[in-house]
Every structure is written in C-alpha cells, then in structure tokens.
Amino acid sequence: MPRLRHQPQHRAPGHRCARRRGFVVRKRGKGTFVTDPNTRRKGVQYSFTTEISQLGKTPSSTLVDFAVITPSPKIVTLMGLEPGVKVYRFTRVRNVDGEPLILETSYYPEYIYPNLTRELLETHSFYSLLYHVGVIPFSASDTYEAVVLAPHEAQLLHCAPGSAAFFHQRRTTTENGHTYEYTTSYMRADRVKLDVRFQKGSTSFMRTVD
Template sequence: MTPEQLFAALTPSPDDRKPLYLQVGDRLRDLIASGALRRGDAMPPERELAEMTGVSRVTIRKALGQLVETGILTQKPGAGTFVAGRIEQPLSALLGFSEDMRARGYEPGSIWLDKCTAGASPDEAMALGIAPGAGVIRLKRIRTANGEPMAIETAVISQHYLPDPAMIGDSFYEALKACHLLPMRALQRIRARIASPRETELLQIDSPDAVLEIERRSFLADGRVLEVTFSSYRADLYDFVVELRTTGEKE
C-alpha cells in the first residue's frame, strides 16, 4: 500500500457530525491500533496530509496536536511528527490499563499468569488495611499493547468486595464497575530498579535493563482501600508524566 492510499483512510466522512479534526484523529488512532503504523513511523508533512485527505492544514494540525497531547504521537523540532516510541501516562488520570491503551490507539491485551484466592501476605494486608491471612483475590498477568509486553501486574483485592476470581474477565476495572465499585482516587509510588531474571524473560527485555516498579492503592469514595496493584513496567517504553501548576502565589 502506498502512503497516499494509507493516509487516504484518514479522510473524514460527510455523514459523521463529529468535528473534522476529531474524525481524522480517530482514524489515525485506528491505523496505529491495527499495526498499519508502528512506533517510530513518520507522519507526512501537514501539507501532504491535507492533500491526501481533502481537509485543511489547520484541521490536520489540530488532529495531530491532540494525539501529541495524549502521547500517541511525538513531535521533534526540525524533524517532524512520529508515532510515539514510548507511551506516556498522565499521573493525574485514574484509568485502568485497557482504557488507557485504547485511548492512545493501542489494542490492550493480557496474558494470565495466575488468578486465584489466597491469604493476604503481610505487605498486601498492610496495603489493604486487612488482617494478615484474610481472604484476597490475587490476579497476576502480563499486560500487552498491540501484542507487545508492557508490564507485569499483580492486583490484589479483598474477597469482601469480589468473592470469586471467576467474576473477572479481561478487564479488572470492568469487573469493579459491574459490582458498583468505583475507585475515586489513588496513591501511586514509583521507583526504578534493575529487572529480575524472571521479569527480563516475561517482558522480553535485555539484561540488565531497568523497570519501573509501581505500587498503586485505589480508594473508594468513603476512604476505604479497594485494591492494591504491584506492577513492573518496561522503562524503555513507558513514561509517567505529571502536570504541575502554580498556586498563584508569587514571591
């Protein structure tokens, strides 16, 4: 397929009432999610994209800009716009992995390593605010984006909230929503370290590569801890981004 044929797929539909730049952005996400565009691929210049799609350069600029803001594309001064080589996750947003990946144009997936009931370990009990040995559901899996390993994740939740691991399908957060268990806030602790031999194998990375070790506790509206997740993310593909604002006070 020629570039002209590929990017012609971005052409908006006259029957779609959505703004043109959003239509172009959605279609570009679809190209990335399908694998037609891959990490590091360059976007044609705005003028060429406008000619291929029949929309204005302003529309193309807005479509690309929204995908840059969400981390799907990246812009390099003097070089152009590219499919992002890394995934950026804003720390200010409370999203499940699947929801986050789909929003960025990637197809999320899971490779289950374990889904069981167990007694809470001391670390799990402390994080969840329950007694050691109390019943929990432990969910361990490899999280993937477009089939590529991104993270090893172990989510733990008290059986008080979810009594049976069979209630959980591909999306842990969808299972929580089905039970009307909506986390309203979360605390996340991140540190970098060298991957263990097992992590190196599961994430298909070289040794000694780094991972981002993350502990995330999610809370219900009344302040109770709902679940805790321990994850190891690939440091070569994942960035966590936080927006900082001034308080308005000046010295």
C-alpha cells in the same frame, strides 16, 4: 468529577457484601449511585484498557497466575484488611499492540467480588466487573522507583535481564476511604515515559507509551 448517575443494580451477594463494608454509596430515597467505569480524576486513568485505547493503541492481557490466598502481614497493613479476610492475587502481563509492556500483580479482598474465576478474569475487565457491583475508584496513591529487571521479570516482558524498568505501586480507594486494590508493576523503561507538569494550584501527570 463525572456527574453521578443512577443505575439499576442487581442485588448479588457481592454487591450486598460490598455495601455492608462501605464500598457502595447509597443515598436515602435515591438508591445506589455509581459512576462511569472508566473513571478519570485529576489526570489519573484507573483502567489500563481505557488508557491504552485512548492512546490509539490496542491493549490486551495475559493471565500468568490466579489464586485466592491468605494475605501477608504487609498486604493486611497496606490494605487495612480485617483478620481472616482472603484476597485474590493475580499476575498479568499487560500488552500494547501485542508486545509486553507491564508485569502486574494485584491484590483485592475476596468479598468485593465473590466467585471470581480465572475464566472470568481472562474474558472481562476486572474494573468493569467491579463497576457492575458498585465498587468505583475514587482516589489512588502511586509511587514509582527506578529498578533493573531480574531474570524472571525480564523473561515475561521479553527483555534482557538487567534492563531498566519502573517499579510502580498503587493503592486504590473508594469515596468512603476503603482500600480495595493494591498493585505492584514492573514497566519497561524503554517504552514508557512519565511526564509531570506543575502549574500554580495544580499538578498534572501523564504516562505515555512508545
């Protein structure tokens, strides 16, 4: 686990709200503590940008949709949201070396980063924005399922309808156990390989991209 380091924090409204809801950890007499934004624990790389860069490839994103919505009952349950909470929903095509790889739809409570705009999301890593208000990933729960792409998803990923893909779901939590992200993704199976290695006392997971 990366060593915690003390970072001066601007007391933005989003930071105060996130702290009230338990997303930011404060230690008495020591201030607010956060870790590096490119957090990696137990072989899981939370940031797409960092993951792809470490593979020696060039990441980029195309924002398809951005909205503030009233979440469905399913999203409320999955994220443990309180009644009346609005969420950001945005869909992006994640590109590697200029070619579409992942079609990703993410949900975040609006209160963790108030006043997020489409323009801000198009020019910044959202994980980095969250880091600067003290919202840090601690653990994630992932599931993968083999599927075939419907025409809409296939078009955005530059594939033929019916092409093989991985359907990926992720819930990400803070150290305090609060779920702040739910993401669903379609990954092109012709470019992604998943490796799981078992060793006594540990399991490692790696996602590689052709």
